[in-house]
Amino acid sequence: MRLLVRNGTLVTEQGLMAADVLCAQGRIQALVDRDETPPADEHLDASGQLVFPGFIDPHVHSRDPGATHKETFHHSTLGALCGGTTTVLEMPNAVPAVTDVATFERRRAEHGEKAWVDFGLWGMALGPANLNEIIGLHRAGAVAVKFFWGYALDRRTKGLVYDFSAAPPDSLLLPPENGEVLEMFREVASYGGVLAAHCEDRHILARSAELLGHPISTYDDLLAARPAAAEATSIAVGAQFARLTGCRFHVVHMASAEGTRVVREARAAGVPITAETCPHYLTLTDRDAARLGPAIKVYPPVRTGADQEALWAAIGDGVISSIGSDHAPHLVEEKMLGFGQAPAGGLGVETLAPLMVDAMVRGRLSPVRLAQVLSSSTAALYGLWPRKGAVRPGADADLTLVDPSGGHSISHDRMHALNPVTAWDGWTLRGRVTTAVLGGEVAMRDGEPVGGRRGRFVAADHARSRG
Template identity: 30%
Template sequence: MTSWLIKGANLLGRETVDVLIDDGTVREVGAIGARPGSRVVDADGQVLLPGLVDLHTHLREPGREDAETVASGSRAAALGGYTAVCAMANTDPVADTAGVVEQVYSLGQAAGYVDVQPIGAVTVGLAGQRLAELGAMASSAAKVRVFSDDGHCVSDARLMRRALEYVKAFDGVIAQHAQEPSLTAGAQLHEGAVAAKLGLTGWPAVAEEAIIARDALLAGHVGSRLHVCHVSTAGSVDILRWAKSSGWNVTAEVCPHHLLLTDALATTYDPVYKVNPPLRTQSDVDALRAGLAEGVIDIVATDHAPHTTEDKECEWAAAPPGMLGLETALGVVGETMVATGLIDWDGVAERMSRRPARIAGLDRHGHDPAPGVTANLTLVDPGAAWTVDPAALSGPSRNTPFRGITLSSKVTTTFFNGQPTVLEGALTEGSKR
């Protein structure tokens, strides 16, 4: 492996350091002189973070390789500063057996841009009828620790309790898509003034909040780990605050689009703004930002959901929900949370690297650069303003809701296992492991 010397980086936005990387590992941090044979990265003015970890990514393979593959999603992740992503189970076939999760894991290893950690389905076929092979997936080569029917809610309380009890045996976590189906049949947009004006069936906030409250109670009752996916309402923040104050092992995520965008964008009927859960109101956005800053919401996760142009560019009701997120997430968090003074760059590291790595059990990720740790690192230029252009994104899909928006920070370099997968903003094919 090539030895690398990062010069003049702003570590976590706090102090200027040099970092020597050798044989995939951080060897020294501090003031480091020239090292013969080491390649130098000039990081003057750039913030050095531990490599980002995404707990919620849709890579579509197997089954929908026209929208995304493990390889293309891995490249997008690296460009976004990620060194590990957790791949959701709603593939075709569903990742509900050891064989499918091992396939996804192997594809990630072959791509070599990031660690791809499969998430296993909670129920067979995401149908919500009977538990999937949780133990077999946990003991497989993929070592699955997070299970989710994302895209579908595990709405049966008895089945949810059984899942929470089952995963305790191997310190697993159930990641719930909080959506009471009986309250959201035919739902198209947040239930409120905009949906009423547009004539679209409303998706009420209580449909999310009721499931979070129920599952928090279940997790507390059985003493298990619950993670709540893509929190989107102010009421959900209040319920999470209550659950945490009760001492229950409940964590939650918010997506970048819910930190920036509102349902007012739907007045154009452009399906690029259709997502599940839907974009909410400005008061919800404000509560989500406050909850993330407070720590009631633990992490930022992208819910990166690529769709083909043919699937997404149609009438609103027929379009599938979902938005791209991997390449823009850090920029959106910088805009909504750092530039507003709600958190600093160390806070970004906590919410986009350390905590998600801990929740997912990814031991080689989420560590600040220090001698002896695996060199999974990200450099971001906090002053490199850029405008999101769908055509410039790396994957086959173009369904970004951030098109035309200018973000004030950008990833320049991503180190994965001690080698740059992204250097000065460009992928480095030769550095794949």
Template identity: 40%
Template sequence: MIYDLLVKNGSIVTGKEITKGNICVLNGKIAAITMPDVESEAKEVVDAEGKYVYSGFIDTHVHSRDGGQTQKEDFFHSTMSAAYGGITTILEMPNAVPAVVDKESFERQKENLESKACIDFGMWGLCVGKENNDKLEELAKEGVVGFKFFWGYSISKSDYSLVYSPSSMGDGIIPPFGDGEIYEIFQKVQETGKLIAIHAENASMIKSFTEQVNPADYKNEYEALLATRPSVTEETTIKTAISFSRATNAHLHILHVSSKEGVELIREAKAKGYHVTGESCPHYLTLTNGDFDRVGKMMKGYPPVRYQADQDAMWTGLKDGTLSFVCSDHAPHRKEDKQGSIFDIPAGMCAVETMVPLIANEVNNGKISKQELAVILSENPAKQYGLYPQKGSLEIGTDADITIMDFNQEKTIHADDLHSVSKVTAYDGFKVGAVPVCTIVRGNVLVKDGVMSEDKKIGKFIRPQ
């Protein structure tokens, strides 16, 4: 038999083991896995000698700004950046313009994204309370992976976009929902069988802290920012959400966990048998408040990067399974948007291209093993969102999504080298010692040794199984 693709001589990594072998691909699927000494014929051969072969990495938390603020990012560039970063599947967040709130907006956005995708993608739905509680079931049937809820945020009446300065919008906003309305959202999501993923910050507390804080009283403006968004603002929201999850039996997922207290609450909930999961992101795992003097305003995100004790808790949570996986929270802004007071500039950065090298670098630093990397970047994301085993595994008959890693290649991250529309990162000049060297999507060698194939737009919409 002549295969379409042969990945030979690599060390094949799963969550359980590392074995030397070859992967044979036919019609976009893994057709055979053989020992290194078995000769196979293929139209295309990738030699992975000395490198590690993973099931393609998955980024579950991406804001591509498309539709909407495409001057900052668009789906073609975000998925191209993801491919350069070793990612074969992303899950696109729903707060586009217009937002994904019903069947019509889902279909419109799906068509938009399909026309631009370089890699495979899934889609989230957005919860906007009574505005679309009766639409959640139809969204679930359309194939969303879950439902996102921005706890404590005002939203625009016209397009359900997030409103960061409600006073400027007059009557054009829907104010933050009360606990009774949020509880009903949990009930409605539970009825669909999907999970509810929350941005856990208490907006009322943040408003109060912001009014109390005088930036001049702090070492620098980042310490003042942290004082307006202390960990208790995340902790209180997670506590309430866990109680709602327990009472409704809804699967609660905590997005971008940033605090030691948040990790502890998730750990306690899981120990009690509640259906609660959590994630974290590279910036919470590799930066602390002490990096502000070096990195500056580019590290601003919501929730904010906190202290060393919080970072240590994230790693412990990943190691013991309290946190299920790592994702990027890719949320680009233009460089000019990041100028001015740290209180006024937007939160977020390019992250989909840097996530894998940053976390893989921690394998070299001894934080996690090569097998654990497979779990937190591939297997667990696929399992949680109903994509496994087509995604997240290297089983025969599944999609031939493959990321090949070199743990002995040094690279310096440069903002201007990123492939997003905007070039904003907290990691400009940051050195890593592990990089993805080949990204394969359904048997198509999309990126190899830093060069992308001419046939770029090969991505497809995927739905949970």
């Protein structure tokens, strides 16, 4: 099938371009002058719209397998598609966790049967427990390996254990100490991969909780128990290890001005460090806790307006190179347990693109910058460029069409998640994602899928992407 996307404004690495896009056999075949009309089986009129490279969400927890009462890969990828995202990168901490090649291959096959969009897979780094496995994950096509700095893991399932102070020690894999973390940096550097981390120092968290002197019951308590210094400290240690080893180090879901400052200074000194943030940090602040209650709870926590402005500044000057949703659903009743007991995380994959499009229309970032942080720079970071993240001949024919003059309303009722409760319920946004093209076929129109599932696994190729 040949699809011609006509009359839109293309958002490319070089800037905006008035041209049509001819798609054939799943790839972009050519960029065509407006006065030409090559033969095509279907025409898609993009008049008045921006045509972006298909958006990528690099940070998705689908809870599948292991916690499919909270979410499934079917639901998360359907939500991604309906929100305008054409590729998701699935985090490794389902149960069992993706800590070895055998589990990676099983997960690839299982998710391939459920995917509404293309997908890549992360691997998990445990420290000494799987140090010899992570090069195999890289060779199998993992986009990166992630470790959860400061969290223990259940020894049997490798599930995260946030508070492990009272758990039987023999039931846990304790967080690696810094010497063991340095070994991970050396190992990942040896094969040119990406090592990413949830950055919160466990010692600072433990002492901060002790100094609070009482159980967490308010959002102010939560912020006191998880200070920005915990994030900044782990980032600073990781930056030193990256400088020492040459390992590419990526900070996921960066939330604070202090963390941003550390990343900026390290990058200025030539350290191979990159960072991601999320829409909840860019659109919500601590003042929203009174309205949202524990639904706002994520780790690291949403902080102040000053932290939010620092993150926006870092997007503007390139310190932050990627934006992901950190989609991590829970049951409603779990989220209502209070600020102390509620699990951290919430929906995000379906609202990632609409929220960022709204920010673009409001002037927070340009269309080209939006294309970078939601597509091209993300693809390059994770070894997917130029197959993904580019509107150019030879790239996958994945496109996200946006009407800047349109509008979008977020509602629980229209979400496609298994447990459709969102922190942005009732928000009216500027701009509208109208269409998603996946592999040269229209896969979503006006927030609903067109046709059946057609998502495929995509393997990382870091050597080509960096080249």
